[in-house]
Amino acid sequence: MLDVRGHLVGSVASAFRFVQRGLRQMTKSTPAATSPDEWKPEEPLVLSYRDDGFVWASWQNGELALRLGQHDSVVEIMREFLAQDALADLLTDLRHRAAS
Numbered sequence: 001m002l003d004v005r006g007h008l009v010g011s012v013a014s015a016f017r018f019v020q021r022g023l024r025q026m027t028k029s030t031p032a033a034t035s036p037d038e039w040k041p042e043e044p045l046v047l048s049y050r051d052d053g054f055v056w057a058s059w060q061n062g063e064l065a066l067r068l069g070q071h072d073s074v075v076e077i078m079r080e081f082l083a084q085d086a087l088a089d090l091l092t093d094l095r096h097r098a099a100s
Helices: 004-027 071-099
Strands: 045-049 054-059 065-070
Touching (some): 054 071
Antiparallel strands (some): 045 054, 054 065
């Protein structure tokens, strides 16, 4: 049985790994990027809205930050993701009920 939520989370995880690889490539030439303190993908992700009007993602206790986009765009993307996640939960629940 296909778990729709697992598929969605897998897609998000794939996108996240893609971003991580891109970040490694972007920072590869800087000496600080080789520091163990610079890159902490195992730490919780923190989103910040800064005075520059952009939302940034960083890792707790880390120095690396990724600019996600302007506030309104990121909010819309988050809303869409949460709606997709809720729909995936609903569809998965319906499939489990139908299979019982």
